[in-house]
Amino acid sequence: MFLEAGLLTRRSVRQFISGKKVDRDVIEDLLKIAMYAPSARNCQSWEFVVIDDEEKKNKLAEIHPYAKFLQEASLAIVVCGNTKEACEEGYWVLDTAAATENLLLAVHGRGLGGCWCGLYPNQERMQNIADFLQLPDYIKPCALVVIGYPQKTPPMPQDRFKTEKIHYNVF
Numbered sequence: 001m002f003l004e005a006g007l008l009t010r011r012s013v014r015q016f017i018s019g020k021k022v023d024r025d026v027i028e029d030l031l032k033i034a035m036y037a038p039s040a041r042n043c044q045s046w047e048f049v050v051i052d053d054e055e056k057k058n059k060l061a062e063i064h065p066y067a068k069f070l071q072e073a074s075l076a077i078v079v080c081g082n083t084k085e086a087c088e089e090g091y092w093v094l095d096t097a098a099a100t101e102n103l104l105l106a107v108h109g110r111g112l113g114g115c116w117c118g119l120y121p122n123q124e125r126m127q128n129i130a131d132f133l134q135l136p137d138y139i140k141p142c143a144l145v146v147i148g149y150p151q152k153t154p155p156m157p158q159d160r161f162k163t164e165k166i167h168y169n170v171f
């Protein structure tokens with residue numbers, strides 16, 4: 001099954017073959033998988049802003065301090081929380097985080113590469129992106145996901161399994 005192998009081999013990709021487009025039907029396949037993420041009371045309090053316009057993408061790369069590699073990537077998706085749809089105060093953060101991870105796994109499963117670039121909880125970064133994307137007040141940008149064709153296969157992750165992180169019945 002894809003799942004386990006995919007989970008263990010996903011890495012952040014920051015080097016892309018520039019100038020290669022991802023078709024919108026592929027983008028929507030990726031977003032479909034993002035939308036199958038779990039969400040609190042199944043409220044699905046997420047929204048996705050796709051930036052595949054070259055000029056806008058490059059501007060976005062200038063705005064985010066740690067996403068300069070977006071310039072070489074094919075597109076970015078800003079995963080946003082819809083505060084009107086969240087089941088309770090603050091739950092949009094969790095819903096969008098789950099959707100973001102699903103999106104990254106979908107990207108990896110397609111042979112593309114992606115990197116989660118943080119927005120939430122950095123208020124200044126969120127505001128800059130909200131202004132740039134002209135988001136209404138109730139839409140909160142949570143994660144900028146950079147997507148493209150990887151220049152090379154990223155290395156296997158180091159072993160992250162740590163038994164000391166596991167606590168049975170009591171911490």
Ligand SMILES: Cc1cc2nc3c(=O)[nH]c(=O)nc-3n(C[C@H](O)[C@H](O)[C@H](O)COP(=O)(O)O)c2cc1C
Nearest residue numbers: 010011012013014065066067115116117118119157
């Ligand atoms: C909330 C969050 C914010 C992150 N922000 C950035 C970022 O701004 N720029 C970046 O290059 N990587 C960012 N990353 C990616 C992490 O650096 C990366 O996931 C981590 O080093 C583990 O590496 P891996 O994804 O290859 O397993 C972020 C990841 C998370 C979950």
